[in-house]
Amino acid sequence: MFATSLIVFRETLEAALLIGIVAASTKGLSGRSRWLSLGVLVGAVGSLAVAAGMGRISAWADGIGQDLVNVAIIGVALAMLSWHCVWVSTHAKDMVRDAKALGNRVSSNKGSMLALSVAVAMAVLREGAETALFVAGFVSGTPTPVGDVFVSVSLGLAAGSSVGVVLYFGLARIKAQHLFAVTNGLMLLLIGSLASQLGKNLIQSGLVSQGMTPLWSTEAWLSNESALGVFFHALAGYDANPAALQVWLYAASIGLVWWATRYVTQQRDAAVKLPTPVQI
Amino acid sequence: MKKTLFAALICCAALGAHAADKEVSLVIKNHRFEPAELKVPANERVRLTVHNQDSTPEEFESHALNREKVIPGGAKVVIFIGPLKAGSYAFEGEFNASTARGVVIAE
Numbered sequence: 337m338f339a340t341s342l343i344v345f346r347e348t349l350e351a352a353l354l355i356g357i358v359a360a361s362t363k364g365l366s367g368r369s370r371w372l373s374l375g376v377l378v379g380a381v382g383s384l385a386v387a388a389g390m391g392r393i394s395a396w397a398d399g400i401g402q403d404l405v406n407v408a409i410i411g412v413a414l415a416m417l418s419w420h421c422v423w424v425s426t427h428a429k430d431m432v433r434d435a436k437a438l439g440n441r442v443s444s445n446k447g448s449m450l451a452l453s454v455a456v457a458m459a460v461l462r463e464g465a466e467t468a469l470f471v472a473g474f475v476s477g478t479p480t481p482v483g484d485v486f487v488s489v490s491l492g493l494a495a496g497s498s499v500g501v502v503l504y505f506g507l508a509r510i511k512a513q514h515l516f517a518v519t520n521g522l523m524l525l526l527i528g529s530l531a532s533q534l535g536k537n538l539i540q541s542g543l544v545s546q547g548m549t550p551l552w553s554t555e556a557w558l559s560n561e562s563a564l565g566v567f568f569h570a571l572a573g574y575d576a577n578p579a580a581l582q583v584w585l586y587a588a589s590i591g592l593v594w595w596a597t598r599y600v601t602q603q604r605d606a607a608v609k610l611p612t613p614v615q616i
Numbered sequence: 617m618k619k620t621l622f623a624a625l626i627c628c629a630a631l632g633a634h635a636a637d638k639e640v641s642l643v644i645k646n647h648r649f650e651p652a653e654l655k656v657p658a659n660e661r662v663r664l665t666v667h668n669q670d671s672t673p674e675e676f677e678s679h680a681l682n683r684e685k686v687i688p689g690g691a692k693v694v695i696f697i698g699p700l701k702a703g704s705y706a707f708e709g710e711f712n713a714s715t716a717r718g719v720v721i722a723e
Contacts, residue, residue: 343710390673391688399665399694402685466686469673470711473689477672540683542637542696548661549699550682560679577682 337484340474341492347467348496350570351379351459354526356500358452360507361424361519368449375453379460386461387468403541406462407534413458414530416451418593421523423448424516425597426604522571524590529573531589535582536575547581637663637696644668644687647712658702658722667692674716678707681720698722 355372362368386393386405393401423445471489475482510518538544555576558565568574575582638657643650647670656662668674668687676695677684687693700722709716 339713390686391691394686394688394691394693399692402693466675469686469688470675473672473711477670477689536682540685540695542661542663542694545661555679575682576679579682 337480337488340485340488341495343470344467344489344492345496346566347463347470348493349499349566351456351463352496352498352500353503353570354459354500355456356503357507357519357522357526358456359504360510361420361516361523362449362452363508363515364512365449371449371453372456375456376460378453379457380464382457382461383464383468386465387472390465390469400541400543403537403543406537407541407543409458409462410530410534410537413455413462414527414534414589416455416458417523417527417530418589418596420448420451420455421520421527421593422596422600423451425520426600524593525572527593528586528590529569529571531585532573532575532578532582535579535585539579539581544581547584548579550577551580551583553577637661639663639665641665641667642718644670644674644709644716646670647672647674647709647715649707649709649716649718652718654718654720656698656700656720656722659699661696661698662700664695664697665692666695673711675710676707677710678705678720680705681707683707684710 355376359368359372362372390402393405395401397404427445467489471485474480475485507515507519507522535544535547539548553576558568558574558576560566560569560574560576565574565576573586578586638660640654640656640662642654642664644666654664656664666676666685666687668689668691671689673686673688675684675686676693681697681700683695683697685693685695697720700720702722705720705722707718707720
Protein backbone atom coordinates (compact mmCIF):
# COMPACT_ATOMS: atom_id res chain seq x y z
CA MET A 337 0.00 0.00 0.00
CA PHE A 338 2.86 2.33 0.89
CA ALA A 339 4.47 1.54 -2.46
CA THR A 340 1.32 2.70 -4.26
CA SER A 341 1.29 6.01 -2.40
CA LEU A 342 4.97 6.52 -3.12
CA ILE A 343 4.54 6.01 -6.87
CA VAL A 344 1.59 8.41 -6.97
CA PHE A 345 3.59 10.88 -4.86
CA ARG A 346 6.51 10.81 -7.27
CA GLU A 347 4.28 11.28 -10.29
CA THR A 348 2.45 14.18 -8.60
CA LEU A 349 5.54 15.99 -7.34
CA GLU A 350 6.73 17.48 -10.61
CA ALA A 351 3.38 18.94 -11.60
CA ALA A 352 2.80 20.19 -8.03
CA LEU A 353 6.11 22.08 -7.96
CA LEU A 354 5.39 23.65 -11.34
CA ILE A 355 1.94 24.76 -10.20
CA GLY A 356 3.36 26.12 -6.92
CA ILE A 357 5.90 28.22 -8.79
CA VAL A 358 3.40 29.40 -11.41
CA ALA A 359 0.87 30.30 -8.69
CA ALA A 360 3.50 32.31 -6.78
CA SER A 361 4.61 34.11 -9.94
CA THR A 362 1.06 35.26 -10.59
CA LYS A 363 0.29 36.22 -7.00
CA GLY A 364 -2.14 39.12 -6.88
CA LEU A 365 -3.13 38.94 -10.53
CA SER A 366 -6.85 39.05 -11.08
CA GLY A 367 -8.47 35.86 -12.29
CA ARG A 368 -5.34 33.76 -11.83
CA SER A 369 -7.08 31.13 -9.66
CA ARG A 370 -9.61 30.61 -12.42
CA TRP A 371 -6.91 30.27 -15.08
CA LEU A 372 -4.80 27.87 -13.03
CA SER A 373 -7.77 25.75 -11.95
CA LEU A 374 -8.82 25.55 -15.57
CA GLY A 375 -5.33 24.30 -16.44
CA VAL A 376 -5.44 21.62 -13.76
CA LEU A 377 -8.94 20.55 -14.80
CA VAL A 378 -8.11 20.34 -18.52
CA GLY A 379 -4.90 18.46 -17.68
CA ALA A 380 -6.74 16.00 -15.43
CA VAL A 381 -9.47 15.27 -17.97
CA GLY A 382 -6.87 15.02 -20.72
CA SER A 383 -4.77 12.60 -18.69
CA LEU A 384 -7.74 10.26 -18.28
CA ALA A 385 -8.26 10.35 -22.04
CA VAL A 386 -4.56 9.70 -22.75
CA ALA A 387 -4.47 6.90 -20.17
CA ALA A 388 -7.51 5.29 -21.78
CA GLY A 389 -5.87 5.46 -25.20
CA MET A 390 -2.34 4.59 -24.04
CA GLY A 391 -2.50 1.07 -25.46
CA ARG A 392 -3.10 2.47 -28.94
CA ILE A 393 -0.73 5.43 -28.53
CA SER A 394 2.10 3.10 -27.48
CA ALA A 395 1.82 1.14 -30.71
CA TRP A 396 2.02 4.23 -32.94
CA ALA A 397 5.08 4.79 -35.08
CA ASP A 398 6.45 1.34 -34.46
CA GLY A 399 6.42 1.45 -30.66
CA ILE A 400 7.50 5.04 -30.03
CA GLY A 401 4.07 6.71 -30.03
CA GLN A 402 4.28 7.53 -26.36
CA ASP A 403 7.56 9.39 -26.87
CA LEU A 404 6.04 11.38 -29.73
CA VAL A 405 3.13 12.41 -27.49
CA ASN A 406 5.55 13.31 -24.70
CA VAL A 407 7.70 15.35 -27.06
CA ALA A 408 4.61 17.30 -28.15
CA ILE A 409 3.39 17.84 -24.57
CA ILE A 410 6.80 18.91 -23.30
CA GLY A 411 7.35 21.11 -26.35
CA VAL A 412 4.11 23.01 -25.76
CA ALA A 413 4.82 23.42 -22.02
CA LEU A 414 8.32 24.62 -22.82
CA ALA A 415 7.11 27.21 -25.33
CA MET A 416 4.43 28.54 -22.97
CA LEU A 417 6.71 28.84 -19.93
CA SER A 418 9.46 30.48 -21.99
CA TRP A 419 7.06 33.00 -23.44
CA HIS A 420 5.66 33.83 -20.02
CA CYS A 421 9.14 34.13 -18.55
CA VAL A 422 10.13 36.70 -21.16
CA TRP A 423 6.85 38.56 -20.77
CA VAL A 424 7.08 38.79 -16.97
CA SER A 425 10.73 39.85 -17.03
CA THR A 426 9.96 42.68 -19.37
CA HIS A 427 6.87 43.77 -17.44
CA ALA A 428 8.09 43.09 -13.90
CA LYS A 429 8.69 46.77 -13.11
CA ASP A 430 5.20 47.78 -14.19
CA MET A 431 3.67 44.88 -12.29
CA VAL A 432 5.47 45.72 -9.05
CA ARG A 433 4.48 49.39 -9.41
CA ASP A 434 0.87 48.43 -10.07
CA ALA A 435 0.88 46.01 -7.16
CA LYS A 436 2.00 48.81 -4.85
CA ALA A 437 -0.41 51.37 -6.28
CA LEU A 438 -3.51 49.24 -6.47
CA GLY A 439 -3.15 47.15 -3.37
CA ASN A 440 -3.22 43.55 -4.40
CA ARG A 441 -5.22 43.42 -7.62
CA VAL A 442 -3.38 43.88 -10.84
CA SER A 443 -5.14 43.34 -14.10
CA SER A 444 -3.52 40.35 -15.73
CA ASN A 445 -2.45 39.94 -19.29
CA LYS A 446 -4.81 37.42 -20.89
CA GLY A 447 -2.22 35.97 -23.23
CA SER A 448 0.26 35.42 -20.46
CA MET A 449 -2.31 33.78 -18.17
CA LEU A 450 -3.48 31.54 -20.99
CA ALA A 451 0.12 30.50 -21.62
CA LEU A 452 0.54 29.55 -17.96
CA SER A 453 -2.79 27.77 -17.91
CA VAL A 454 -1.68 25.67 -20.88
CA ALA A 455 1.70 24.96 -19.24
CA VAL A 456 -0.10 23.76 -16.09
CA ALA A 457 -2.44 21.60 -18.18
CA MET A 458 0.54 20.00 -19.95
CA ALA A 459 2.33 19.29 -16.66
CA VAL A 460 -0.77 17.66 -15.17
CA LEU A 461 -1.47 15.78 -18.41
CA ARG A 462 1.98 14.23 -18.60
CA GLU A 463 2.20 13.01 -15.02
CA GLY A 464 -1.53 12.41 -14.67
CA ALA A 465 -1.77 10.00 -17.59
CA GLU A 466 0.90 7.72 -16.09
CA THR A 467 -0.71 7.90 -12.67
CA ALA A 468 -4.17 7.10 -14.04
CA LEU A 469 -2.80 4.15 -15.99
CA PHE A 470 -0.96 2.86 -12.94
CA VAL A 471 -4.01 3.17 -10.69
CA ALA A 472 -6.32 1.53 -13.24
CA GLY A 473 -3.88 -1.35 -13.60
CA PHE A 474 -3.59 -1.67 -9.86
CA VAL A 475 -7.35 -1.82 -9.38
CA SER A 476 -7.82 -4.44 -12.09
CA GLY A 477 -4.67 -6.44 -11.43
CA THR A 478 -4.63 -7.04 -7.70
CA PRO A 479 -7.16 -8.29 -5.19
CA THR A 480 -6.69 -5.15 -3.08
CA PRO A 481 -10.09 -3.69 -2.09
CA VAL A 482 -10.94 -0.56 -4.09
CA GLY A 483 -11.31 1.41 -0.82
CA ASP A 484 -7.69 0.68 0.13
CA VAL A 485 -6.49 1.69 -3.32
CA PHE A 486 -8.46 4.92 -3.03
CA VAL A 487 -6.82 5.70 0.34
CA SER A 488 -3.28 4.99 -0.94
CA VAL A 489 -3.78 7.04 -4.09
CA SER A 490 -5.29 9.94 -2.14
CA LEU A 491 -2.38 9.87 0.33
CA GLY A 492 0.13 10.01 -2.53
CA LEU A 493 -1.75 12.81 -4.27
CA ALA A 494 -2.06 14.79 -1.02
CA ALA A 495 1.62 14.34 -0.17
CA GLY A 496 2.73 15.40 -3.66
CA SER A 497 0.38 18.38 -3.78
CA SER A 498 1.40 19.54 -0.30
CA VAL A 499 5.00 19.96 -1.45
CA GLY A 500 3.71 22.36 -4.12
CA VAL A 501 1.57 24.14 -1.52
CA VAL A 502 4.50 24.50 0.91
CA LEU A 503 6.65 25.90 -1.90
CA TYR A 504 3.88 28.34 -2.82
CA PHE A 505 3.47 29.68 0.71
CA GLY A 506 7.23 29.91 1.10
CA LEU A 507 7.46 31.97 -2.09
CA ALA A 508 4.39 34.02 -1.22
CA ARG A 509 6.25 35.47 1.79
CA ILE A 510 8.80 37.09 -0.47
CA LYS A 511 8.27 40.85 -0.98
CA ALA A 512 6.68 41.87 -4.27
CA GLN A 513 9.80 43.60 -5.61
CA HIS A 514 11.86 40.40 -5.24
CA LEU A 515 9.16 37.84 -5.95
CA PHE A 516 9.32 38.00 -9.76
CA ALA A 517 13.07 37.61 -9.75
CA VAL A 518 12.83 34.50 -7.58
CA THR A 519 9.90 32.88 -9.40
CA ASN A 520 11.51 33.69 -12.74
CA GLY A 521 14.73 32.04 -11.60
CA LEU A 522 12.78 28.94 -10.59
CA MET A 523 10.89 29.05 -13.87
CA LEU A 524 14.18 29.12 -15.76
CA LEU A 525 15.13 25.90 -13.96
CA LEU A 526 11.78 24.37 -14.97
CA ILE A 527 12.43 25.44 -18.55
CA GLY A 528 15.87 23.81 -18.47
CA SER A 529 14.34 20.72 -16.93
CA LEU A 530 11.67 20.44 -19.63
CA ALA A 531 14.26 20.94 -22.37
CA SER A 532 16.42 18.21 -20.85
CA GLN A 533 13.46 15.82 -20.69
CA LEU A 534 12.67 16.66 -24.28
CA GLY A 535 16.19 15.57 -25.17
CA LYS A 536 15.80 12.37 -23.19
CA ASN A 537 12.60 11.49 -25.03
CA LEU A 538 14.16 12.23 -28.41
CA ILE A 539 17.05 9.89 -27.63
CA GLN A 540 14.94 7.18 -26.02
CA SER A 541 12.67 7.06 -29.07
CA GLY A 542 15.64 6.81 -31.44
CA LEU A 543 14.57 10.00 -33.25
CA VAL A 544 17.89 11.65 -32.48
CA SER A 545 21.21 9.88 -32.49
CA GLN A 546 23.37 12.85 -31.53
CA GLY A 547 24.66 13.43 -28.01
CA MET A 548 23.44 10.10 -26.68
CA THR A 549 26.39 9.40 -24.40
CA PRO A 550 26.25 10.68 -20.82
CA LEU A 551 28.41 13.76 -20.40
CA TRP A 552 29.21 12.99 -16.77
CA SER A 553 27.98 10.96 -13.83
CA THR A 554 27.20 12.37 -10.40
CA GLU A 555 25.63 9.08 -9.31
CA ALA A 556 28.16 8.72 -6.48
CA TRP A 557 27.21 12.10 -4.97
CA LEU A 558 23.50 12.29 -5.53
CA SER A 559 21.55 9.34 -6.90
CA ASN A 560 18.24 9.90 -8.67
CA GLU A 561 16.84 7.26 -6.36
CA SER A 562 17.51 9.27 -3.19
CA ALA A 563 14.81 11.57 -1.82
CA LEU A 564 16.92 14.64 -2.53
CA GLY A 565 17.64 13.36 -6.04
CA VAL A 566 13.92 12.91 -6.70
CA PHE A 567 13.25 16.45 -5.42
CA PHE A 568 15.94 18.08 -7.53
CA HIS A 569 14.86 16.08 -10.55
CA ALA A 570 11.33 17.45 -10.17
CA LEU A 571 12.45 21.02 -9.42
CA ALA A 572 15.44 21.48 -11.70
CA GLY A 573 15.60 18.41 -13.93
CA TYR A 574 18.53 16.85 -12.09
CA ASP A 575 19.80 13.71 -13.82
CA ALA A 576 22.79 11.83 -12.42
CA ASN A 577 23.79 10.54 -15.88
CA PRO A 578 22.61 13.19 -18.36
CA ALA A 579 23.12 12.52 -22.06
CA ALA A 580 25.08 15.26 -23.81
CA LEU A 581 21.95 16.31 -25.74
CA GLN A 582 20.09 16.87 -22.46
CA VAL A 583 22.84 19.14 -21.15
CA TRP A 584 23.01 21.09 -24.44
CA LEU A 585 19.25 21.61 -24.55
CA TYR A 586 19.18 22.57 -20.86
CA ALA A 587 21.78 25.28 -21.40
CA ALA A 588 20.40 26.38 -24.78
CA SER A 589 16.82 26.82 -23.54
CA ILE A 590 17.88 28.92 -20.55
CA GLY A 591 20.28 30.90 -22.71
CA LEU A 592 17.57 31.55 -25.28
CA VAL A 593 15.05 32.84 -22.73
CA TRP A 594 17.74 35.00 -21.12
CA TRP A 595 18.72 36.44 -24.51
CA ALA A 596 15.09 37.03 -25.55
CA THR A 597 14.41 38.84 -22.27
CA ARG A 598 17.43 41.09 -22.79
CA TYR A 599 16.51 41.74 -26.40
CA VAL A 600 12.88 42.65 -25.66
CA THR A 601 13.89 44.85 -22.73
CA GLN A 602 16.48 46.69 -24.83
CA GLN A 603 13.99 47.22 -27.65
CA ARG A 604 11.46 48.63 -25.22
CA ASP A 605 13.95 50.89 -23.46
CA ALA A 606 15.21 52.12 -26.81
CA ALA A 607 11.64 52.98 -27.80
CA VAL A 608 11.07 54.85 -24.55
CA LYS A 609 14.35 56.75 -24.59
CA LEU A 610 14.21 58.04 -28.16
CA PRO A 611 16.20 61.26 -28.26
CA THR A 612 13.90 64.23 -28.47
CA PRO A 613 14.55 66.43 -31.48
CA VAL A 614 16.43 69.58 -30.55
CA GLN A 615 14.33 72.72 -30.88
CA ILE A 616 16.08 75.59 -32.49
CA MET B 617 2.29 23.94 -38.00
CA LYS B 618 1.61 20.93 -35.82
CA LYS B 619 1.07 18.71 -38.86
CA THR B 620 4.38 19.81 -40.33
CA LEU B 621 6.09 19.12 -37.03
CA PHE B 622 4.53 15.69 -36.80
CA ALA B 623 5.50 14.89 -40.39
CA ALA B 624 9.05 16.02 -39.61
CA LEU B 625 9.12 13.73 -36.59
CA ILE B 626 7.90 10.79 -38.64
CA CYS B 627 10.58 11.51 -41.26
CA CYS B 628 13.18 11.58 -38.49
CA ALA B 629 11.81 8.27 -37.23
CA ALA B 630 12.07 6.79 -40.70
CA LEU B 631 15.62 8.10 -41.08
CA GLY B 632 16.59 6.82 -37.65
CA ALA B 633 15.13 3.41 -38.37
CA HIS B 634 17.29 2.64 -41.38
CA ALA B 635 20.50 2.73 -39.34
CA ALA B 636 20.92 -0.89 -38.37
CA ASP B 637 20.67 -0.93 -34.62
CA LYS B 638 21.13 -4.25 -32.89
CA GLU B 639 17.74 -5.51 -31.73
CA VAL B 640 17.08 -7.15 -28.39
CA SER B 641 13.85 -7.91 -26.62
CA LEU B 642 12.38 -8.36 -23.18
CA VAL B 643 9.10 -9.86 -22.09
CA ILE B 644 7.17 -8.97 -18.95
CA LYS B 645 5.24 -11.90 -17.55
CA ASN B 646 3.76 -12.25 -14.07
CA HIS B 647 5.46 -8.97 -13.12
CA ARG B 648 8.91 -10.32 -13.98
CA PHE B 649 11.30 -9.56 -16.80
CA GLU B 650 12.38 -12.38 -19.07
CA PRO B 651 15.28 -12.62 -19.47
CA ALA B 652 16.27 -10.87 -16.25
CA GLU B 653 19.78 -10.58 -17.61
CA LEU B 654 20.03 -8.95 -21.00
CA LYS B 655 23.32 -8.99 -22.90
CA VAL B 656 23.94 -6.15 -25.35
CA PRO B 657 27.01 -5.03 -27.30
CA ALA B 658 28.94 -2.20 -25.68
CA ASN B 659 29.51 1.19 -27.34
CA GLU B 660 26.60 1.05 -29.75
CA ARG B 661 22.96 1.98 -29.69
CA VAL B 662 20.56 -0.91 -29.17
CA ARG B 663 16.88 -1.12 -30.08
CA LEU B 664 15.10 -2.76 -27.15
CA THR B 665 11.56 -4.05 -27.61
CA VAL B 666 9.62 -4.67 -24.42
CA HIS B 667 6.48 -6.77 -24.68
CA ASN B 668 4.23 -6.60 -21.63
CA GLN B 669 2.29 -9.87 -21.62
CA ASP B 670 0.55 -9.07 -18.35
CA SER B 671 -2.83 -7.39 -18.40
CA THR B 672 -1.60 -4.64 -16.07
CA PRO B 673 0.67 -1.73 -17.05
CA GLU B 674 4.32 -1.54 -16.11
CA GLU B 675 6.93 1.20 -16.18
CA PHE B 676 10.36 0.27 -17.44
CA GLU B 677 12.68 2.40 -15.36
CA SER B 678 16.42 2.60 -15.05
CA HIS B 679 18.42 5.44 -13.57
CA ALA B 680 21.63 3.75 -14.71
CA LEU B 681 20.39 3.66 -18.32
CA ASN B 682 18.60 7.01 -17.90
CA ARG B 683 15.36 5.61 -19.33
CA GLU B 684 11.72 5.40 -18.29
CA LYS B 685 8.71 4.37 -20.29
CA VAL B 686 5.26 3.11 -19.49
CA ILE B 687 4.13 -0.13 -21.13
CA PRO B 688 0.35 -0.67 -20.99
CA GLY B 689 -0.96 -4.19 -20.45
CA GLY B 690 -0.52 -6.30 -23.58
CA ALA B 691 1.46 -3.58 -25.36
CA LYS B 692 4.81 -3.69 -27.10
CA VAL B 693 7.06 -0.62 -26.97
CA VAL B 694 10.48 0.27 -28.28
CA ILE B 695 13.19 1.92 -26.18
CA PHE B 696 16.57 2.84 -27.61
CA ILE B 697 19.38 2.37 -25.11
CA GLY B 698 23.08 3.17 -25.10
CA PRO B 699 25.69 3.47 -26.45
CA LEU B 700 26.87 1.93 -23.18
CA LYS B 701 30.34 1.45 -21.77
CA ALA B 702 31.02 -2.17 -20.80
CA GLY B 703 29.37 -2.86 -17.48
CA SER B 704 26.08 -3.75 -15.89
CA TYR B 705 23.06 -1.48 -15.66
CA ALA B 706 20.12 -2.30 -13.39
CA PHE B 707 16.52 -1.72 -14.46
CA GLU B 708 13.17 -2.36 -12.82
CA GLY B 709 9.46 -2.30 -13.38
CA GLU B 710 8.49 0.63 -11.19
CA PHE B 711 4.90 -0.51 -10.76
CA ASN B 712 6.00 -3.91 -9.42
CA ALA B 713 9.46 -3.17 -8.16
CA SER B 714 9.55 -6.09 -5.73
CA THR B 715 9.53 -8.70 -8.51
CA ALA B 716 10.22 -6.91 -11.78
CA ARG B 717 13.98 -6.47 -11.73
CA GLY B 718 16.69 -7.03 -14.26
CA VAL B 719 20.07 -5.98 -15.49
CA VAL B 720 21.53 -5.01 -18.85
CA ILE B 721 25.04 -6.29 -19.37
CA ALA B 722 27.03 -4.42 -21.98
CA GLU B 723 30.13 -6.24 -23.23
